[in-house]
Amino acid sequence: MRTRFDEELEKLHNLLSTMGAYCESAIASSAKALLDGDMTLAQQVMDNEHRINQIEHEIEEMCLRLILQQQPVAKDLRIISSAIKMITDMERIGDQASDIAEIVTMTEIKPIDAGILAQMARESINMVTNSVEAFVRFDLELAKSVIVYDDIVDDLFDQVKVTLIELIKSGSETAEYALDILMIAKYFERIADHATNIAEWVVFSITGRREIDIS
Numbered sequence: 572m573r574t575r576f577d578e579e580l581e582k583l584h585n586l587l588s589t590m591g592a593y594c595e596s597a598i599a600s601s602a603k604a605l606l607d608g609d610m611t612l613a614q615q616v617m618d619n620e621h622r623i624n625q626i627e628h629e630i631e632e633m634c635l636r637l638i639l640q641q642q643p644v645a646k647d648l649r650i651i652s653s654a655i656k657m658i659t660d661m662e663r664i665g666d667q668a669s670d671i672a673e674i675v676t677m678t679e680i681k682p683i684d685a686g687i688l689a690q691m692a693r694e695s696i697n698m699v700t701n702s703v704e705a706f707v708r709f710d711l712e713l714a715k716s717v718i719v720y721d722d723i724v725d726d727l728f729d730q731v732k733v734t735l736i737e738l739i740k741s742g743s744e745t746a747e748y749a750l751d752i753l754m755i756a757k758y759f760e761r762i763a764d765h766a767t768n769i770a771e772w773v774v775f776s777i778t779g780r781r782e783i784d785i786s
Contacts, residue, residue, distance in 0.1 A: 576641050583633055583654060584707045590626040590661050591703035595696050597623065597668035598762060602692035604675045605755060606685050616672035623665035627658045646776075653776035657706065660765040660772075664699060667758040667765075674755055680748050687734070688752075691727045691759040694720065698766035705773045714777075717770035724763035731756040 597616055604613035634651045637643065643651060674680065698717050705714035735749045774780065 576637070576643070576647070579633070579637055579641070580647075580650065583630065583637075583651075586626060586630050586633065587654060587657070587661075587703055588707055590623060590630065590658065591699060593619075593623050593626065594661055594664045594668070594699050597665055598692055598696050598699065598759075601668045601671040601675070602689060604672055605680065606689060608675075608679070610676055613672040613675040617669050617676070620665055620669045623662060627662045630658050631655060649776045649779060653706070653772040656772045657703075657769045660768045661699075661703075664762050664765050667762050671755050671758050674751050678748070678751055680751050680755075687727055687730055688756065688759070691724060691731075691756060691763075694724050694727065695759050695762040695766065698724070698763050699769070702766045702769035702773065705770060706776065709777060711774065711777050714770040714773040718767055718774075721763050721767045724760055728756050728760040 597619065600612055600616045603609065604616065634655045637651050638648070641647075698720055701713055701720075702717045704710070705717065731752065735753055739749055
């Protein structure tokens, strides 16, 4: 019975890794579409969003089946319940990557500081990758590092806001894109928040507590 349960947990980890990979790809592609002005790539991100939703449903069904058939307790139950919570955040990450792509398709945005936005995308992807990897590897330290890293993305978001304020004050013709850029930066910031949530659920699956001393 335990062997069967462990096999199902391995499948769960594999599905979560796959879902995480799709999220990473969606973020990277939406950022590239933004920076390159690639409308075709942006549309592909929007068209592929259903893949993330489909895997979410598969994982949800697997977790419910494990609970009903295996009746896990203690640590095993925490792992499964954490996975259910995590996929909600991962689905939202997919949504927000698609939202970025949608903005790209609706207006000819000229990024005012491609460096900051590209860095926000990179850091967000790393956070998503590491949060899912922390769950698969049962790695508490990696999960803690994701939680700490959220401050870096928050700082980058603040830099974008400062840049936009200066742009608007200057009366530059590109100021008309300020709101779109702000929305995109906010989506990257929210993606980082969701990655942090995932890491906190990893902490819960390991320790039984969502909050932990990260000092």
